[in-house]
Amino acid sequence: MDEPVQPGWFTRLVSRRAVLATGTAGLAVPVATTLGPVVPRHAASAQAGVVKRITLYAEALPDNLYGYGLAPGQATVPGPILEIYEGDTLEITLVNNTDRRMSIHPHGVDYGVESDGSPLNASFNNPGETRTYTWRSREMTATAGRRLMPGNAGYWHYHDHAMGTDHGSLGIARGLYGALIVRRRGDILPDKQFTVVFNEMTINNRIAPHTPMFEANLGQRVEWIAIGHGNQFHTFHLHAHRWADNRTGMLEGPADPSQVVDNKDLNPGSSFGFQVLAGEGVGPGAWMYHCHVQSHSETGMSGIFLVRNGDGTMPPGAQEAVDRFHGHDHGAAAAQAPPVHAPAEGDGQHQHSPSR
Amino acid sequence: MDEPVQPGWFTRLVSRRAVLATGTAGLAVPVATTLGPVVPRHAASAQAGVVKRITLYAEALPDNLYGYGLAPGQATVPGPILEIYEGDTLEITLVNNTDRRMSIHPHGVDYGVESDGSPLNASFNNPGETRTYTWRSREMTATAGRRLMPGNAGYWHYHDHAMGTDHGSLGIARGLYGALIVRRRGDILPDKQFTVVFNEMTINNRIAPHTPMFEANLGQRVEWIAIGHGNQFHTFHLHAHRWADNRTGMLEGPADPSQVVDNKDLNPGSSFGFQVLAGEGVGPGAWMYHCHVQSHSETGMSGIFLVRNGDGTMPPGAQEAVDRFHGHDHGAAAAQAPPVHAPAEGDGQHQHSPSR
């Protein structure tokens, strides 16, 4: 038995732009028997999973962009953050309101060939067509030698795999992508979430000074999901904050050997995520995030992470920095490469539901 | 005392294209005293190692390629998978049957300057010349603070370092490369092994649709060894399967902090490996593997991982997908860049010996 999408639940989802697939009291339904034909669930990890059904609408947007949205007229670049727990299943009814062939292809989760999203497997939506894609997930399972085959938990992403070419290069170039999070039970939930996609020479298909300004109050737990797309190599750098280069960005214990980084490769098809406490140890202010490839930051791949005071007021100097950024012309390159998308309040960021 | 290569043993090696350096009953010989002048073996890790001797033949192949092979006339691109356990020594007699200077240079193992494979150290084979290279390995050793200096276990590779230039750029470009695995005792052995080399804009010096089609039956334990070469950056992506980004691709325990990935940077000189259970949780079918740099997948850096049913029969839709792939013209790029090597049954993949 699946969970029907309730209008109220849906509206709330749209307003905060995340799909939280579990934890809504009374809606969780065990689906252990539907999770795939090959691998029996490992006893110790047999958690109840739920099936969530959502509808995504693919639409054309201004400036030659396309986007995914949770309701008609609500498409954004990047698309909504989709979020489940290991064990859950996500059924996505994709409505193609564009005039081109397109699909949705996920990283990190389990799906059959019919949900592959690739023309190779005839898994896509023709113009005007509606098609359902099923993504499943499971926890780690024991194998020989006390090792475990990994589960699906991770900071993943989804994207088109059919528009323009059999690899979806046109759909990706024009904005058909978004973040997908599969959490382990017990993972720490954030206060806010930011999706940062280094796509070709843009951030979320925009260039400075029109790149997203991500905002948080001092001390808030902020989750970054970073995704790479396109044809260029990139390195994501965040000023004054750092994270462990592992699954969560935090150390799993004092002996966790992970390197701590503040700059990480972000190449096409890859993704990672981490949580920081905004301004921890450094104070509030306008902090840069940018691609550290010099010619990329110079031509527009930079933005601001605005850490406000704990009460939401602006710290000294921050407005001046923001104004400076917007007056920033990035030299001749900016004149040659106008912004591909007008700035919009809230794109790529949203409040995370604390109700779990 | 070394282990002589037995004709039967050798023939078997050639047929499955792997060199298994240990575990053949009655042939193992301790060589602890020959493992190098600098570091005494750590008591707790003093395993018996063996010395294996193989002969590799470097040969010219059609389409301007060169390859390494375990017998005359058997050279392939990539070369055979070489595989030992930590503690073992591999003595390679390299016969240069090409008309150019060339060598063999390994990653990850121990070797003296005379086995460096570099012209810098006058370590190479002139045309027609035979030369022996010795690669050693050892387990991790204790150092201060309860830390350990790493041993040699890993998914490594070998390649020419002398053809054309002092860095072997010509030899690498034309196919002189292969996988090298050093296992820790207790590592899980696979049923099948695939070598995938992203070399310049090719996979194993081929482009789609002539890239290798790797095949396994549902549930088989398949080991992928991914190697990068050339001048381009790449990202390796496999559909519907994932692995831990650590030494084995599996989690070493429930607290292993490693990120789980299905897309990973694969840049020149780097390598990694992992094991998946074919079709686990997703079912059989024709699954894509490809470089996720969009322009690279578009111009031929993609292939098929064909997961058959458990009994080896074709699952529904798989043949159609394979046919679609072979009819796939990859646009104008394919016309400009014809396949550099005719497809051959079995290249880059083989059965792993379960006899250990």
Next chain:
Amino acid sequence: MDEPVQPGWFTRLVSRRAVLATGTAGLAVPVATTLGPVVPRHAASAQAGVVKRITLYAEALPDNLYGYGLAPGQATVPGPILEIYEGDTLEITLVNNTDRRMSIHPHGVDYGVESDGSPLNASFNNPGETRTYTWRSREMTATAGRRLMPGNAGYWHYHDHAMGTDHGSLGIARGLYGALIVRRRGDILPDKQFTVVFNEMTINNRIAPHTPMFEANLGQRVEWIAIGHGNQFHTFHLHAHRWADNRTGMLEGPADPSQVVDNKDLNPGSSFGFQVLAGEGVGPGAWMYHCHVQSHSETGMSGIFLVRNGDGTMPPGAQEAVDRFHGHDHGAAAAQAPPVHAPAEGDGQHQHSPSR
């Protein structure tokens, strides 16, 4: 109370080109209360930190380079290795003796917006100007679920963020960069340290055969700090040595899952470090280190790690290899791209103080 810089201490620093911020008996001063307004120090990790004050001088150098130095006339490319323990604070008085705007921006440590080093935050030195930058550090702190927010320990780096552009691209291109190490208490200290910066198509702004020749005696514990800068992607490869791909390069215990590597991506803004025992298991000799992108090694991104005998004498064949390297013309490329800096004894390498 801060620690005044003593002339003797300073002179010693200059001679070995490292700033050791802790452990000098009698100078350590607890500064726990000054480490930042946001996060109270975690009880279990409340170590006494010290405040160290140094002065850095930015200067023009021959060949259109700029450098940081610990005394006037002492600037080098790369700049001096700066080194502290978690908990320490480093106050840097930067004297800009160039005729251009410039700054110092660190990775990995904590700093307020006024020490960001970015024009965005009006944090830079005009020509002739002196300005103080404060970098703080702290240990890991507990958070929910037995996880820990990471501390600042790591192999980091610093660089200009203001010369030429708001991202410091000119300053970085011309040599304004260096290594920054934050150690955890208990970390193993090396005998020698080498800084290797892959900056655009150079190593430490030089090309072969003028790249640094790093030297050690057999068995010495050598620390490599590798830093990427510029606009190109790179992979750092070291012959005959390897390291764990984690924070220290060593395994934290027998179950540490880290991959062991001898080739690693080194892209703009990233850094990593590791320690090897020179020639361990392989013997002395002239070992190559180079970018493994073939066209990069071919055009000059390679150098020699000379491992001498334990008594400092030259091993057989090493001088011949060094001579061969210096006669190495790297083909036409070398003629087109003359060395950007004359070779200098000791650049990028120095003895580490054992006195801690």
